[in-house]
Amino acid sequence: MSGYRTHMLIGAVGGLGAYRIAEFIDPSMVTFRLTIGNSAFVVPSLVVGLASAVVSMYMALWPDIDERGSYVSNRAPRYMWLWAALLALCFAVSITQSIGLILLIVAVGAIAGRIGVGLFLYILRIASGGHRHLTHSLVLAMVLFVASAVLFFGGAIPLALPAFALAWGQIMHLIGDVVTPGGVPLFYPISSRDIHLFPYYISRHGELLIGFLSFLAGIFFLWA
Ligand SMILES: [Zn+2]
Numbered sequence: 001m002s003g004y005r006t007h008m009l010i011g012a013v014g015g016l017g018a019y020r021i022a023e024f025i026d027p028s029m030v031t032f033r034l035t036i037g038n039s040a041f042v043v044p045s046l047v048v049g050l051a052s053a054v055v056s057m058y059m060a061l062w063p064d065i066d067e068r069g070s071y072v073s074n075r076a077p078r079y080m081w082l083w084a085a086l087l088a089l090c091f092a093v094s095i096t097q098s099i100g101l102i103l104l105i106v107a108v109g110a111i112a113g114r115i116g117v118g119l120f121l122y123i124l125r126i127a128s129g130g131h132r133h134l135t136h137s138l139v140l141a142m143v144l145f146v147a148s149a150v151l152f153f154g155g156a157i158p159l160a161l162p163a164f165a166l167a168w169g170q171i172m173h174l175i176g177d178v179v180t181p182g183g184v185p186l187f188y189p190i191s192s193r194d195i196h197l198f199p200y201y202i203s204r205h206g207e208l209l210i211g212f213l214s215f216l217a218g219i220f221f222l223w224a
Contacts, residue, residue: 084113
């Protein structure tokens with residue numbers, strides 16, 4: 001497994017790269033307009049690019065949430081209320097336009113996230129079949145991608161976003177782990193076999209290699 005800094009670097013470069021590629025293919029894909037009252041604003045491209053990199057950087061950490069003592073599982077109890085509130089917001093805006101009801105649902109989500117974080121982590125650790133199983137499976141990432149596509153084309157765009165973010169973060173994370181000697185069970189629960197991208201004599205330097213490649217890719221996406 002790679003360290004959390006390597007996962008964050010891969011996530012940030014991945015988010016920046018996705019933004020730059022989308023911008024190159026069709027700038028309208030990454031152009032967001034905000035309407036406040038009678039005024040409409042275009043969100044500056046620098047803000048969108050930076051947000052893509054930062055969100056992706058943190059989402060790349062989540063699969064290690066089932067490992068006790070990991071960077072993300074140490075911090076999850078402190079921030080789970082925020083994640084729960086964001087999920088509640090996505091749910092609320094997809095079912096109602098009432099500001100009062102939206103605020104109520106967000107508040108309930110935040111409180112549930114704060115109170116239920118211990119139980120949630122316990123259930124997650126059991127449901128994922130142990131550390132580095134379901135959370136490190138490409139099968140789950142594909143299920144989440146399909147779920148986000150179904151929600152998106154079904155019109156529930158706010159709910160498609162968290163599913164896509166989880167799938168994206170998982171892919172970013174797996175890139176950091178599949179190059180290491182431990183590998184990852186990419187096809188769990190179909191197969192529990194750990195998959196290694198490289199033979200051992202390369203994978204023992206895998207984290208350094210992927211970190212360096214990510215750094216180069218980051219320079220390229222910044223200046224290309
Ligand atoms: Zn991991």
